[in-house]
Amino acid sequence: MECMKVLVIEDDRTAAAYLAKGLKEAGHVVDVANDGREGLFLAGSEHYDVMIVDRMLPGRDGLSLVELLRAAGNDTPVLFLSALGSVEDRVKGLRSGGDDYLTKPYAFSELLARIEVLARRRSAAQPQTKLTVGDLEMDLLARSVKRAGREIDLLPREFALLEYLMRNAGSVVTRTMMLENVWDYHFDPQTNVIDVHIARLRQKIDKDFPAPLIHTVRGAGYSLRAAG
Amino acid sequence: MPRLLRTTTFRVALLYLCLFLGSVGVILGVVYRSTAGFVESQLHEAIGEDIGALREQFDRRGLPGLIDAVRVRSAAPHTNSIYLVMAPGGVALAGNLSGWPGGAPDEQGWLHFTVADTGGPSGGPATARAVSFALPGGLRLLVGRDMSELDSVRRQIVSSLGWIFAVTAALGVAGGVLLSRSVLHRIEAINRTTRRIIDGDLSGRVARSGDGDEIDRLAGNLNAMLDRIEGLMAGLRQVTENIAHDLRTPLTRLRTRIELTLLREDEEPEAYRAALQDALAEADRLLSIFTALLSIAQVESRAQREDFRPVDLAEVAETAADLYEPLAEEKGLSFTTEIRERPVVQGNAPLLAQAVANLLDNAVKYTPAGGRVVLTVEGNRVTVADSGPGIPTDQRDAVLRRFVRLDAARATPGNGLGLSLVDAVARLHRAHLELDDNRPGLRASLVLPEA
Numbered sequence: 001m002e003c004m005k006v007l008v009i010e011d012d013r014t015a016a017a018y019l020a021k022g023l024k025e026a027g028h029v030v031d032v033a034n035d036g037r038e039g040l041f042l043a044g045s046e047h048y049d050v051m052i053v054d055r056m057l058p059g060r061d062g063l064s065l066v067e068l069l070r071a072a073g074n075d076t077p078v079l080f081l082s083a084l085g086s087v088e089d090r091v092k093g094l095r096s097g098g099d100d101y102l103t104k105p106y107a108f109s110e111l112l113a114r115i116e117v118l119a120r121r122r123s124a125a126q127p128q129t130k131l132t133v134g135d136l137e138m139d140l141l142a143r144s145v146k147r148a149g150r151e152i153d154l155l156p157r158e159f160a161l162l163e164y165l166m167r168n169a170g171s172v173v174t175r176t177m178m179l180e181n182v183w184d185y186h187f188d189p190q191t192n193v194i195d196v197h198i199a200r201l202r203q204k205i206d207k208d209f210p211a212p213l214i215h216t217v218r219g220a221g222y223s224l225r226a227a228g
Numbered sequence: 229m230p231r232l233l234r235t236t237t238f239r240v241a242l243l244y245l246c247l248f249l250g251s252v253g254v255i256l257g258v259v260y261r262s263t264a265g266f267v268e269s270q271l272h273e274a275i276g277e278d279i280g281a282l283r284e285q286f287d288r289r290g291l292p293g294l295i296d297a298v299r300v301r302s303a304a305p306h307t308n309s310i311y312l313v314m315a316p317g318g319v320a321l322a323g324n325l326s327g328w329p330g331g332a333p334d335e336q337g338w339l340h341f342t343v344a345d346t347g348g349p350s351g352g353p354a355t356a357r358a359v360s361f362a363l364p365g366g367l368r369l370l371v372g373r374d375m376s377e378l379d380s381v382r383r384q385i386v387s388s389l390g391w392i393f394a395v396t397a398a399l400g401v402a403g404g405v406l407l408s409r410s411v412l413h414r415i416e417a418i419n420r421t422t423r424r425i426i427d428g429d430l431s432g433r434v435a436r437s438g439d440g441d442e443i444d445r446l447a448g449n450l451n452a453m454l455d456r457i458e459g460l461m462a463g464l465r466q467v468t469e470n471i472a473h474d475l476r477t478p479l480t481r482l483r484t485r486i487e488l489t490l491l492r493e494d495e496e497p498e499a500y501r502a503a504l505q506d507a508l509a510e511a512d513r514l515l516s517i518f519t520a521l522l523s524i525a526q527v528e529s530r531a532q533r534e535d536f537r538p539v540d541l542a543e544v545a546e547t548a549a550d551l552y553e554p555l556a557e558e559k560g561l562s563f564t565t566e567i568r569e570r571p572v573v574q575g576n577a578p579l580l581a582q583a584v585a586n587l588l589d590n591a592v593k594y595t596p597a598g599g600r601v602v603l604t605v606e607g608n609r610v611t612v613a614d615s616g617p618g619i620p621t622d623q624r625d626a627v628l629r630r631f632v633r634l635d636a637a638r639a640t641p642g643n644g645l646g647l648s649l650v651d652a653v654a655r656l657h658r659a660h661l662e663l664d665d666n667r668p669g670l671r672a673s674l675v676l677p678e679a
Contacts, residue, residue: 086523087578103519107512157550183551185581185582185585188519190593190641190646191593196554196555197551
């Protein structure tokens with residue numbers, strides 16, 4: 001993943017420092033604001049690839065901050081962090097202009113995967129009818145998948161899962177992200193059901209080919225990418 | 229007593245008493261007028277008859293006849309009649325009155341005067357009433373009645389009516405006080421219970437009379453409200469206790485693991501790494517328990533159902549089946565989905581999805597290889613039936629409680645919160661979670677109410 005410029009708006013200084021440290025180690029440039037006013041000022045004066053906004057902030061809460069930015073025409077992707085985890089809170093966050101929502105406590109790898117996907121999504125926003133990763137091709141209109149010219153039969157949900165992986169090719173996609181985006185499940189099932197789905201997909205996509213496309217990222221999730 | 233005066237019931241009783249006494253007064257007034265008036269009119273009638281008879285005597289027999297008749301009538305013992313025949317020049321010719329009474333007649337022709345002694349029943353001075361008229365030849369005739377009898381009848385009527393009024397008023401006051409006391413007593417009982425609850429005893433309930441009146445219904449509603457509050461409090465207390473008991477153990481494990489690693493100074497970097505990975509896994513497990521507890525608490529504390537939308541139960545089941553089918557197959561289970569109907573219910577789709585996913589998760593987790601799992605949607609019912617170990621009848625309520633895991637399940641990973649959440653979601657939807665024997669295995673059904 002190429003270097004991103006990230007703005008972290010978080011009032012807990014320790015949490016913000018850890019976050020900044022982690023993001024810097026992942027190769028990104030980070031600015032930190034400890035309250036809403038400072039955050040609003042930085043967001044308005046600099047260009048960022050993605051913003052991480054705590055929902056509850058002193059001075060100005062995260063929701064209204066993002067609403068204000070959106071009203072001013074700022075379309076920088078926003079990931080909300082919140083201690084409020086109900087579906088309603090999430091919907092409220094997304095409605096105010098947030099692009100994704102992560103409930104505290106979260107795994108850092110989850111956060112990293114999500115902001116990378118957010119930043120990348122913006123750069124490839126134009127509508128597509130075909131997705132291509134290496135020799136894997138997906139025709140979104142014909143609902144067909146080919147690898148190295150060979151037709152691959154997929155069940156509807158496998159197709160949706162592969163489409164999500166292909167749209168975010170090169171990025172790490174966590175199990176939670178797949179559950180949210182492919183199944184619309186906003187809770188973590190106790191069993192690792194996603195791994196079985198990925199195993200099935202591998203059977204169809206990777207088994208008969210020398211170079212696998214689906215890679216396991218330890219402690220984080222999966223990533224679809226062509227070798228080299 | 230001053231407190232009694234301040235109460236609403238007393239004020240209502242007082243108002244009621246005033247209205248009551250007012251109407252009794254009006255009734256008694258009417259009774260007085262008709263009884264006393266009747267006696268008076270009887271008297272007037274008797275005087276009229278007397279006059280008629282004397283006039284007839286005078287017409288037939290002239291003055292001597294009249295004097296005779298008056299003498300006979302005046303001489304009657306204990307008479308209350310008054311007669312006087314007066315010749316011109318003020319000479320009394322006959323009668324039992326010593327002289328012509330003074331004073332002018334009233335507009336109806338009645339003379340009112342006092343007689344010293346008529347020899348009548350009162351035996352003393354009495355008021356009298358008489359009418360007079362002129363006869364030919366300058367004669368004047370006066371016929372009247374000693375009023376003492378009428379007066380005493382009147383006095384008796386007034387005194388009886390007075391007694392009646394006094395007794396009625398006393399009864400009214402006593403009734404009002406008793407009535408307000410009894411209502412007050414019941415409200416005071418409610419107040420006592422409420423104060424006991426304020427003092428911390430949530431188990432107190434207001435006693436009900438069972439007659440279904442307003443106070444009884446108030447007591448019923450208060451009790452229902454208390455039940456709800458007590459339920460919520462119990463839930464809250466349980467969460468607190470759960471956090472204390474069931475989170476301490478893994479926290480202690482985590483702490484000990486870190487402490488032991490730090491105690492050994494000559495540890496290889498690899499060992500530190502392994503210890504940190506263990507600690508991370510333990511922390512993740514703790515967080516997942518915490519998240520599960522919080523979602524149950526959130527579902528339980530939700531009172532409002534206004535965010536309910538029509539939910540296609542079959543779609544919820546299909547999505548969950550879609551997620552779990554590969555897992556079941558990998559475990560060597562036969563997995564079938566039978567969508568017999570597509571019921572639409574009012575509900576919270578994400579929560580229903582989570583409930584169905586939890587039921588499937590359990591079925592796939594506990595059913596041994598070679599078994600089967602069947603997901604059925606029929607009517608307003610989603611059923612997950614498996615051929616696993618099932619739940620003994622006497623444990624079916626217990627497994628709904630947080631952290632309760634059957635001994636048979638201890639070897640399988642899980643936090644004992646899955647069914648608690650399903651149960652909470654069911655209750656939010658006014659639905660039932662039915663756990664039955666699948667012979668062998670468990671048949672868990674989420675039965676939603678009709679939309």
